[in-house]
Amino acid sequence: MTRQLMEGCEAIAQAMVAAGCRFFSGYPMTPFTEVLEHMSRLLPTVEGVCMNADSEIEAIGMAWGATSTGTRTATGSVGQGLSLMQESLAEMSRARLPLVVLNMARGQGDYFQATRGGGHGDYTHIVLAPADVQEAVDLVGDAFNLADRWRTPVIVIGDYYLAHTQQAVEIPAIDKESHPSKPWALDGSTGGSGNARFLSPLTPNKRSDPDFVTHGGWLEALADVMDEIETGVEQRVDSFETEDAELVVVAFGTPARYLRAVVEELRTEGIPVGIIRPVTLSPFPAAAISAVADRVRGVAVFELNRGQMLVDVQLAVSGICPVTFIGGVSFDRSGFGIAPVLEIETLKAKVRACFEQCHTAVESKSR
Amino acid sequence: MNERSVVSMRKAPSGKLVDDFTPSLIISGEHQLCPGCGEPIAMRSLVEIVAEMELTQRTIAVFGVGCYTLFASNLDIEVLQALHGRAPSLGTGVKRTRPGALVMTIQGDGDMVSEGLQEVMHAAARGEAITCVLLNNGVLGETGSQMTASTVLGQRTKNSLEGRDAEKHGYPIAIADVVAGLRGSSYVARCAVNSAGNVARTRRMIKRAFEVQWEHQGFSFIEILTMCPTGWFVDTLDAPDYLNSTLGSVYKVGVLKDECASPPIGKMDA
Numbered sequence: 001m002t003r004q005l006m007e008g009c010e011a012i013a014q015a016m017v018a019a020g021c022r023f024f025s026g027y028p029m030t031p032f033t034e035v036l037e038h039m040s041r042l043l044p045t046v047e048g049v050c051m052n053a054d055s056e057i058e059a060i061g062m063a064w065g066a067t068s069t070g071t072r073t074a075t076g077s078v079g080q081g082l083s084l085m086q087e088s089l090a091e092m093s094r095a096r097l098p099l100v101v102l103n104m105a106r107g108q109g110d111y112f113q114a115t116r117g118g119g120h121g122d123y124t125h126i127v128l129a130p131a132d133v134q135e136a137v138d139l140v141g142d143a144f145n146l147a148d149r150w151r152t153p154v155i156v157i158g159d160y161y162l163a164h165t166q167q168a169v170e171i172p173a174i175d176k177e178s179h180p181s182k183p184w185a186l187d188g189s190t191g192g193s194g195n196a197r198f199l200s201p202l203t204p205n206k207r208s209d210p211d212f213v214t215h216g217g218w219l220e221a222l223a224d225v226m227d228e229i230e231t232g233v234e235q236r237v238d239s240f241e242t243e244d245a246e247l248v249v250v251a252f253g254t255p256a257r258y259l260r261a262v263v264e265e266l267r268t269e270g271i272p273v274g275i276i277r278p279v280t281l282s283p284f285p286a287a288a289i290s291a292v293a294d295r296v297r298g299v300a301v302f303e304l305n306r307g308q309m310l311v312d313v314q315l316a317v318s319g320i321c322p323v324t325f326i327g328g329v330s331f332d333r334s335g336f337g338i339a340p341v342l343e344i345e346t347l348k349a350k351v352r353a354c355f356e357q358c359h360t361a362v363e364s365k366s367r
Numbered sequence: 368m369n370e371r372s373v374v375s376m377r378k379a380p381s382g383k384l385v386d387d388f389t390p391s392l393i394i395s396g397e398h399q400l401c402p403g404c405g406e407p408i409a410m411r412s413l414v415e416i417v418a419e420m421e422l423t424q425r426t427i428a429v430f431g432v433g434c435y436t437l438f439a440s441n442l443d444i445e446v447l448q449a450l451h452g453r454a455p456s457l458g459t460g461v462k463r464t465r466p467g468a469l470v471m472t473i474q475g476d477g478d479m480v481s482e483g484l485q486e487v488m489h490a491a492a493r494g495e496a497i498t499c500v501l502l503n504n505g506v507l508g509e510t511g512s513q514m515t516a517s518t519v520l521g522q523r524t525k526n527s528l529e530g531r532d533a534e535k536h537g538y539p540i541a542i543a544d545v546v547a548g549l550r551g552s553s554y555v556a557r558c559a560v561n562s563a564g565n566v567a568r569t570r571r572m573i574k575r576a577f578e579v580q581w582e583h584q585g586f587s588f589i590e591i592l593t594m595c596p597t598g599w600f601v602d603t604l605d606a607p608d609y610l611n612s613t614l615g616s617v618y619k620v621g622v623l624k625d626e627c628a629s630p631p632i633g634k635m636d637a
């Protein structure tokens with residue numbers, strides 16, 4: 001397979017088509033727009049459909065209809081557009097419908113929106129956070145499989161850098177494998193059978209079912225499904241230099257690449273730091289983080305917001321060692337929310353200060 | 368549950384009781400709506416035409432949210448349940464990925480004209496090959512009779528107790544007229560189910576709407592005026608006449624638009 005230099009937006013679009021996505025709908029919003037443009041160009045070449053919807057609300061509605069027929073379907077936007085989609089995402093989760101949702105986020109302020117469900121009701125989505133274009137390509141493929149396997153929306157969260165960085169990537173060949181069958185998918189054929197298919201977030205049962213499940217019973221069954229997803233989906237991390245680290249940094253997405261570079265530089269100076277990058281934000285890789293919490297002097301959390309993943313790290317660490325927040329809001333003049341803080345020397349100073357602080361704290365405690 | 372509904376729910380292959388008129392595609396004839404409600408008549412008409420056109424195994428219905436949603440789990444055709452207001456977009460996604468299916472959306476006036484107005488407008492403008500059905504009683508029945516964007520002037524609801532007043536509440540939207548004015552729509556008709564004659568006319572219009580979708584790949588739209596004695600605060604038996612004097616006096620029935628090839632003579636006398 002050959003590597004091609006490609007912008008993130010196009011690579012993600014190509015990866016979706018390769019993964020068997022045949023329906024895409026969206027409404028333009030930077031930096032998601034180019035994904036929509038590439039899908040509108042690519043999908044007709046594989047007998048797929050791309051709809052330029054007239055709002056995010058209609059885009060998610062079209063995606064809801066398309067995935068109900070068993071078609072591999074995706075939609076997306078940035079966090080603002082996803083806010084408009086939340087009512088549908090919440091109900092699609094209840095209706096047990098697979099969907100891949102891209103959030104080409106502005107900054108990292110959408111962490112809670114992505115990992116806490118984002119809408120009404122008692123559910124969470126599966127959330128994947130690539131750090132570079134190649135990983136985005138790979139995770140988009142995984143996202144469709146996870147969505148089908150667990151019959152739930154899967155969010156892939158990126159950012160402005162991921163969308164607009166050109167990188168040499170390998171796009172997998174178009175997936176000719178037959179995907180798992182979807183006996184629940186609508187095609188009209190079961191009409192008149194006495195048990196015609198029915199897809200509803202309210203109840204899966206019909207009046208003809210002898211054990212007609214009430215709405216309350218359905219919500220209890222859904223709670224079990226959520227538990228199964230939380231425990232069944234593999235927690236994924238990318239760990240670097242954590243074995244002998246005295247301070248471990250936790251960061252996700254594009255900023256994690258900068259923090260990794262910081263760790264590499266500090267290591268050359270003999271400072272024992274490491275980094276854990278959650279790849280699945282939901283389910284959150286609490287096990288990997290609590291495991292290092294046992295043997296480090298401290299954990300530092302870097303993210304481009306006021307401290308959202310911080311809460312998940314604190315829960316995972318559970319008081320075993322100090323957790324320090326070294327991130328913060330970072331908006332450049334474009335408003336797309338990534339750049340200014342991502343400067344190696346600045347970040348290095350923050351991590352070093354944090355290292356020295358927890359070192360001193362532990363030493364003074366042991367004295 | 369009475370004995371008759373048990374029989375109808377079992378779908379006894381040997382036949383039905385002589386007084387059981389439940390259509391074959393409705394699971395339980397014991398509907399859960401108020402006495403005098405027009406929606407079961409509309410639902411019955413829709414599925415009977417599906418069966419008559421031999422499209423039972425090709426049809427996918429998308430339901431909005433209102434009283435009629437109780438029928439979503441009570442039909443023996445495939446059903447996709449949508450959010451309040453959003454059925455036309457779901458119908459679009461279904462049709463674009465299953466172009467060989469007959470796709471109909473079922474919405475009330477609160478669902479279509481209030482909450483989700485943009486949906487039907489955009490679907491019609493795109494000329495989606497789907498049939499959008501509006502069950503219009505001018506009131507939000509499920510939440511207990513509040514005003515919608517389709518409530519006519521003078522109509523009493525719980526939040527227009529003195530009758531809808533243009534000064535206070537503005538004017539209703541005649542959505543079928545709006546949809547007929549869009550270039551993308553192919554067939555638009557308005558009918559009612561408050562008399563046997565009107566039900567017969569409704570059935571002809573439904574059939575034509577499905578033909579326009581099935582044979583001409585056009586966007587078709589049917590508005591069905593339905594009785595809601597509970598939400599109108601009138602006696603059950605007075606509801607058909609009340610419909611004539613309120614909604615019926617503003618929303619005129621008939622074919623507003625039919626841009627597809629002329630049907631055989633005699634078929635379109637609606």
